[in-house]
Amino acid sequence: MSETIYKSISPSDFFYRNREIAGFSNPSRAMYSAIRELVENSLDACEIRGVPPDIYIRIREISETGSGTSIYALRVEDNGTGVPPEHIPRCFGQVLYGSKYILKQSRGTFGLGGTITILYGQITTHKPVRVTSSTGGDIHEYEMMIDIVHNKPIILSHRVRANRAGWRGTAVELYLEGDYSRSMYRIYEYLKQTAMVNPYAEITFIDPRGRLYRFERVTEEMPPPPRAVKPHPQGADVETYRRLIAITGEKTMKGFMTRHFQGVGPATAEKFLQEAGIDPGKNPKSLSPEELVKLVRAAREFNGFQRPDPSCLSPIGEHLLEMGIRKELGLTDDDFLKVVQRRPSTYLGYPFIVEAAIAYGKTIERRLGRGIKIYRFANRIPLLFDESSGVVWKVVHKIINWGTYKVSPDSPMVVVVHVCSTKIPYKTVGKEYMADQPEVEREITNALRSIARHLRLYISRRIRLAKERRRLSIFEKYLPKIAEFSAKLCDREKPPDIKPLLKAVSLEVSEAESPLREVPELEEEA
């Protein structure tokens, strides 16, 4: 279990006025975003605790407010770390307060999502939020509201109950105005895709119409938790440098670089500082603002640093991703599924890993129809909006020539791409899609091409197999008739035995069924 650090940065008024950037622009979108923020907090908490998540979501309709819109009660419950009682009011009642301000991959990052959901609920319904949590000891239950102007929680009640069952986790229950019928499809898609990349999670959802959706856990295995790492000199901005200078105890620039950044040894520090034109012996605290900007710029251009350390990343892993996709798409052994995880790579000093998968076959045709369907994930969060603006769409529809792999635009195929990074190259504040950052684009392209080569073999084998099967069935149909009538023709009692002939044909079929040859790794394009 990792250490949890709490601190506050800035007020909530801004987000109250600009809530559309956080995804609360209309009742249908708000409904979806609320679920998403609370579920992601729950998944984070379970991963930090290191237990397979058990997440329970329930929406009840309370009263109608307009055409399609209603007041709903939303409850999300998990078996995560729980929040220490003294932090509960601020974690849920103060925007930009949170435990995730460190450099490792997690779903939330700004101390924003959960709280703004509560804020949205409050301004649309004037009702308090109820947070129940335990870190293993007593159960604390807070009823509270947010003082928007002062960005402060207002506690309405605080009750403590004995925890006889030994429950650990958090339950958040709030009221909000939403539009379920318009967000239903998105919510379902979101949960399904979340289940796809979290096959170790059990997710239960009861919707306002009383329908139960269950996304079952298929494994207890979880990906190794990410480690916190020091920033990479190239990925850090001026603000990060300034803050580190403020807290450092180092007396020289050389010591400062070596101590606070990853992968910088004394020799590299010396060489870099010289190239940047800054005296390695200089006290960091005496750096002028101009020198600071010069330093950051030089860092971007210097290519003597080691690659950023990817151990702060938490990819899903080929095995787990395969399980998740297989389960959520209901694939059979007959369908094609191949998952690859690329080696870590970097862009602008940020480490990232691309994981990709292609599924293909009859099951997909039956369940999703024909055509190429794309599932995109960033740090294990499904991206559901603006598909055609994103980098994955560009790679799938503009860069890769599927014809090379015997795939046509109406082939029953699913493309899955997961990018994990300490900084996802989102194009907009709304975090809906990833930009075509060249390094990221290239990794996605190479990942999909390497899978597509396997797919091509699969497809040509399918075609051959189908042909062989058809041949066999034709022989099975006609040979007996030939035997029967030729025997009758020459007054024989028993028709000649055709089994040896059929056997010769089925031998050819089993040859076509034999396992795939390994695909030779081709050289990748830069």
Place this chain on the structure above:
Amino acid sequence: MRRRLKLAEKRRAAVELALKQLGKIICEQIENREFPWIMLQSRSTDNIVYDPELRQYVLGDRVIRRHSRNIRHIRPFTQLIWTAWFARELLKLRKTSTLREVYYSARGLRDIEFKSQDESDEIITDLETALNMPRESFNIYPEERSAIFGDLTIEYTVPGYEGKRLNLTEHPDGMMIGPALSTAEIVETSADKVLVIEKGAMFTRLIEEKAHKRFNAILIHTAGQAPRATRTLIKRLNEEHGLPVYLFTDGDPWGMHIAMVIISGSANAAHLRGLATPDAKWIGVWATDIIRYKLPTENLTDKDVKRLKELKRDPRYQGELWQREIDTFLEIGQKAELEAFSRYGLTYIVDRYLPDKLEEAGA
């Protein structure tokens, strides 16, 4: 009489044996773990050649293998074996069947059923090619029936009529040339020629006018293109009984070709011998007759002209008479049907035209 019956019986036994042999070969191939196959002469157009010696179309040397190992061959192969079995049943039961009945008999038989009668006709032709025997020998006949009239005595060989004799003047409409007549033995005739007419109406007219007596001829009506049984009969009368054959058709390319098929055979029966009567003579209606007898005419259609041009290049039409007539048709752009003679009164044809033409032909 006994001798004749025995002859028919022997022919039937030979066909049955050939069919049985086919079944045996297939069975043995399967037992040798071999996908069964048979050899056939290729009937594709580039293997059909005109044999000037035989004066008919024949198949060339190319043979093909119908192999059940081949996915495209196995279905027709199976149908062929079924058809062979069906033919053998016909022979065993002494029944006959029409081409259409063969098609219907396979209806509802899974994996054998024919898609259309064209398909079953094709398979029957395959069987003819494989056995080198016409389908009539295994009791399969076409629907079209032509007729015969004249002083000719035949003796039936079909079951129930064995040994029964009939004179073909007995019925004033003429006798249909069906399976029974095709398999009958020819006993005797007083006629000294055969007059073959394309159309039923003219045939009836000639009987009414007692043309058979006037010309001492056996009259045969082909009903368009002469069925094979009719062609076989014509050939037998010509070759076995020494009767010269005269062909009397419409004066257009189609009538001309009806005559030619009787003389030289057709391309789609090139796999069979014994159908052509090379010595038969076409006596009319010629293009030059149209001018000479001032027959009422119709204009040639585009289709007629096209057909005439095709025939002009056909190796069977290279003789002087044929070339001259084709050229004349094209020159005058006219044609005349047999009915055209009615303009001159009903007896003109028997009184004037036919005697003229027969005399010219050397009869």
